[in-house]
Amino acid sequence: MASTLRFVNGRVYDPANNIDGEVRDICIKNGKVVDSLPDDTPSIDASGMVIMPGGVDIHSHIAGPKVNLARKLQPEDHRHDPHPGTNFTRSGSGGTVPSTFATGYRYATLGYTTVMEAAVTPIGALHTVEELHDTPVIDKGFYLLLGNNIYLQTLLKEGRHDEFKQAVGWWINKTKAYTAKLVNPGGDEPWKGKRNSNVTDIDEKSDLLNISPRDVIEAFVKTVNELGLPHPPHIHCNNLGHSGNYKTTLETMKTAGDLRMHLAHIQFHSYGGEPGKNPDSKAVEIAEYVNTHPNITCDVGQVMFGKSTIMTADAPLAYLLRGFKKGKWVNADAECESGCGILPFSYQEHVFTHALQWAIGLELFLLSEDPWRIMLSTDHPNGGSFMSYPKLIRLLMDKEFRKEEIGKVNQKAIAKTNLPSLDREYTLNEIAIISRAAPARALNLKHKGQLGPGADADITIYDDQEDKEMMFNAPRYVIKSGEMVIEDHEFRNDYYGKILHSAPEFDEEISEDIRPFFEKYYSIEFENYGVADHYLHEHEIIPRVSS
Amino acid sequence: MSLELSMHTRPQVPLEAELLGPDKTLGLDSKAVSGLQIQHGNEQVTVGDFFKVKGKGEGAIHLEGDLARVKLLGSGMTTGKLHIHGDVGEHLGVGMSGGEITVDGNAGDWVGPEMAGGRIVIKGNAKHLAGSAYRGSAAGMLGGEIFIHGHAKNEIGHGMRNGLIVIGGNAGDFTGVNMLAGTIVVLGEMGIRSGAGMKRGSIITMNPAEMLPTFSYDCIYHPVYLRLLFRALRTQGFNISDAKLTGKYQRWSGDSVELNKGEILVFTP
Ligand SMILES: [Zn+2]
Numbered sequence: 001m002a003s004t005l006r007f008v009n010g011r012v013y014d015p016a017n018n019i020d021g022e023v024r025d026i027c028i029k030n031g032k033v034v035d036s037l038p039d040d041t042p043s044i045d046a047s048g049m050v051i052m053p054g055g056v057d058i059h060s061h062i063a064g065p066k067v068n069l070a071r072k073l074q075p076e077d078h079r080h081d082p083h084p085g086t087n088f089t090r091s092g093s094g095g096t097v098p099s100t101f102a103t104g105y106r107y108a109t110l111g112y113t114t115v116m117e118a119a120v121t122p123i124g125a126l127h128t129v130e131e132l133h134d135t136p137v138i139d140k141g142f143y144l145l146l147g148n149n150i151y152l153q154t155l156l157k158e159g160r161h162d163e164f165k166q167a168v169g170w171w172i173n174k175t176k177a178y179t180a181k182l183v184n185p186g187g188d189e190p191w192k193g194k195r196n197s198n199v200t201d202i203d204e205k206s207d208l209l210n211i212s213p214r215d216v217i218e219a220f221v222k223t224v225n226e227l228g229l230p231h232p233p234h235i236h237c238n239n240l241g242h243s244g245n246y247k248t249t250l251e252t253m254k255t256a257g258d259l260r261m262h263l264a265h266i267q268f269h270s271y272g273g274e275p276g277k278n279p280d281s282k283a284v285e286i287a288e289y290v291n292t293h294p295n296i297t298c299d300v301g302q303v304m305f306g307k308s309t310i311m312t313a314d315a316p317l318a319y320l321l322r323g324f325k326k327g328k329w330v331n332a333d334a335e336c337e338s339g340c341g342i343l344p345f346s347y348q349e350h351v352f353t354h355a356l357q358w359a360i361g362l363e364l365f366l367l368s369e370d371p372w373r374i375m376l377s378t379d380h381p382n383g384g385s386f387m388s389y390p391k392l393i394r395l396l397m398d399k400e401f402r403k404e405e406i407g408k409v410n411q412k413a414i415a416k417t418n419l420p421s422l423d424r425e426y427t428l429n430e431i432a433i434i435s436r437a438a439p440a441r442a443l444n445l446k447h448k449g450q451l452g453p454g455a456d457a458d459i460t461i462y463d464d465q466e467d468k469e470m471m472f473n474a475p476r477y478v479i480k481s482g483e484m485v486i487e488d489h490e491f492r493n494d495y496y497g498k499i500l501h502s503a504p505e506f507d508e509e510i511s512e513d514i515r516p517f518f519e520k521y522y523s524i525e526f527e528n529y530g531v532a533d534h535y536l537h538e539h540e541i542i543p544r545v546s547s
Numbered sequence: 548m549s550l551e552l553s554m555h556t557r558p559q560v561p562l563e564a565e566l567l568g569p570d571k572t573l574g575l576d577s578k579a580v581s582g583l584q585i586q587h588g589n590e591q592v593t594v595g596d597f598f599k600v601k602g603k604g605e606g607a608i609h610l611e612g613d614l615a616r617v618k619l620l621g622s623g624m625t626t627g628k629l630h631i632h633g634d635v636g637e638h639l640g641v642g643m644s645g646g647e648i649t650v651d652g653n654a655g656d657w658v659g660p661e662m663a664g665g666r667i668v669i670k671g672n673a674k675h676l677a678g679s680a681y682r683g684s685a686a687g688m689l690g691g692e693i694f695i696h697g698h699a700k701n702e703i704g705h706g707m708r709n710g711l712i713v714i715g716g717n718a719g720d721f722t723g724v725n726m727l728a729g730t731i732v733v734l735g736e737m738g739i740r741s742g743a744g745m746k747r748g749s750i751i752t753m754n755p756a757e758m759l760p761t762f763s764y765d766c767i768y769h770p771v772y773l774r775l776l777f778r779a780l781r782t783q784g785f786n787i788s789d790a791k792l793t794g795k796y797q798r799w800s801g802d803s804v805e806l807n808k809g810e811i812l813v814f815t816p
Binding site for chain 1: 681682683684685
């Protein structure tokens with residue numbers, strides 16, 4: 001492969017470097033962006049094209065035991081969507097939960113080059129790493145589920161805060177994770193122990209360990225910031241999907257004080273109304289809080305109509321949904337440090353709740369004032385497949401199209417929102433922020449989401465088209481680490497990206513405290529737990545950050 | 548004139564012949580049909596590599612030779628006739644919605660999975676999963692008729708939602724498993740666990756059958772509709788005695804782990 005590449009005459013959107021649609025050259029050498037190349041370097045003419053950094057997805061579910069269970073649960077989803085191989089790429093199967101190979105290639109065909117898997121149990125980390133090795137093109141990492149960990153919560157209950165910090169450091173190192181993920185913090189364990197006794201309030205103390213979700217959240221915000229993990233605790237709040245849950249979401253954000261915190265798929269947490277009754281929109285209240293608190297970042301978790309797959313560590317939620325749907329579902333991870341529920345789902349325009357969820361997501365995008373802190377996601381495959389991102393981008397950029405689409409959905413739901421009165425249209429620069437520059441910044445991936453000298457040469461080049469859905473659906477060129485992976489819409493090369501992870505400092509002695517607990521309760525040997533160094537292929541440790 | 552295909556070379560591994568249906572070959576001459584691309588294992592081949600083709604596509608196809616390694620014949624068929632003068636491989640008439648397929652010999656697994664209409668007649672035996680749902684699908688056969696004059700194996704009518712399956716001989720285990728509705732008639736003997744997980748629908752058998760503990764005995768009676776059904780089946784060449792036509796049947800309800808609105812009718816001489 002050519003180790004140098006030059007694109008000339010393209011319009012560049014590189015918001016991290018304040019470049020907003022300027023026509024300029026992009027030069028690539030040895031996998032990095034460089035200032036210039038010798039004059040005789042051949043050039044590719046990119047006139048009429050839009051150049052952006054490769055997409056960065058901050059919250060998606062693409063690998064690991066729960067993803068694989070979702071694949072096994074839905075052979076029909078795969079049968080209807082084969083993904084043929086090419087001379088350069090491997091075959092796979094698609095649907096809402098594609099096979100590993102199809103996942104990587106399909107992200108690449110949308111111009112995405114970095115994706116974070118958002119929920120992995122520590123015991124599933126090795127499986128996740130193995131699957132990520134087989135997920136081509138993209139660089140990737142994963143967040144570690146630690147919000148329902150009996151050992152850690154026992155330390156909290158006993159007030160052993162330093163040991164708590166050391167243990168979190170141990171777990172992140174042991175599993176090669178990126179940061180800590182909290183899902184329904186403090187709620188899954190009591191639910192597993194006692195049928196359907198989920199916590200419903202952030203200050204409700206579980207009768208299991210007598211600590212509240214707020215105790216857990218506070219401890220993680222403090223600890224993750226102290227450990228200097230490159231991304232703050234990534235939080236799926238309590239009460240996801242329940243009417244009136246916006247109060248829990250506001251309280252969760254307040255718990256951060258002025259420390260960094262990331263709220264996952266915040267759309268699912270922005271509902272008003274009484275518990276058990278129909279929800280309404282509290283997008284204004286949530287957006288207002290996010291707008292005025294620069295320590296908070298979030299991704300939207302937009303709902304897109306059509307087939308989806310609910311997969312979550314929020315086992316009580318999946319249990320609740322399976323009661324409405326009466327179809328097949330799986331409950332898993334009951335025996336390890338988290339929970340898990342999976343069920344096939346479909347969002348429909350005429351259904352009140354689904355239309356409301358769709359509208360609230362769009363409201364949040366349109367009401368948020370700082371695109372650097374609200375990021376594009378569908379919580380793939382929960383709100384819809386990542387394959388629907390181009391349509392979502394069009395909904396944000398084209399108010400006439402949005403108006404048409406609003407007309408097609410349940411109008412009673414629309415009446416509960418401010419969506420029809422929002423005229424904002426995202427610019428290409430803002431799209432470049434929410435889909436690459438902002439997630440890269442929130443992840444502290446300094447070489448990604450930007451095209452300055454020294455940046456990773458992860459680059460996407462689109463034909464500039466009026467129809468933004470068409471445009472974002474089919475980039476003409478996708479370059480990963482300087483390799484031309486897609487050229488003229490066709491794969492020209494296969495590429496395997498690396499695993500991105502953290503390695504915070506911690507006191508090794510903590511493992512002697514964990515070991516007895518482990519030997520008493522776990523089903524595998526302490527030595528076999530986690531991801532040993534030799535399992536990693538290409539990888540990169542993202543350095544600690546000071547908050 | 549119809550299309551006539553006779554096999555001149557036996558495939559080493561299955562041929563995937565979903566393009567060979569009377570509607571998909573309509574208006575094609577023998578040369579065009581010979582040139583159709585089909586899959587042979589992991590290779591693309593042409594129909595002509597394995598078949599000698601005569602005639603023209605005018606709504607009927609006759610196939611001759613050992614077709615036990617030819618899969619997916621008549622997939623998605625909507626109309627016309629497909630006649631196989633011998634044995635045939637798996638996945639015959641997948642999702643067909645109209646027309647008629649006749650097999651003079653035996654058929655493989657998956658006869659008429661998820662079919663919505665039309666008729667499949669197997670004069671010999673069939674293997675597993677006739678009229679079934681593919682793994683993961685919510686529903687199997689949605690309509691139409693499958694007549695198997697010989698024996699059939701396990702999971703006949705798995706998840707079927709509508710339509711009629713008749714087995715002239717014996718059926719294996721799990722007949723009508725997870726059935727949503729529809730009718731299955733077994734003139735021979737049925738294996739174990741018939742109707743497991745069925746919600747609605749009828750399974751009718753002429754011989755004593757072992758009932759799951761989640762089925763409950765209702766009564767013995769003479770269902771009038773059976774006389775109508777059996778008279779129709781006689782015209783299709785099924786041998787049904789007058790005693791069965793007018794006789795009494797035990798009725799069992801199940802499966803009580805599901806809706807409990809299904810029934811198994813057992814002929815009681
Ligand atoms: Zn998620």
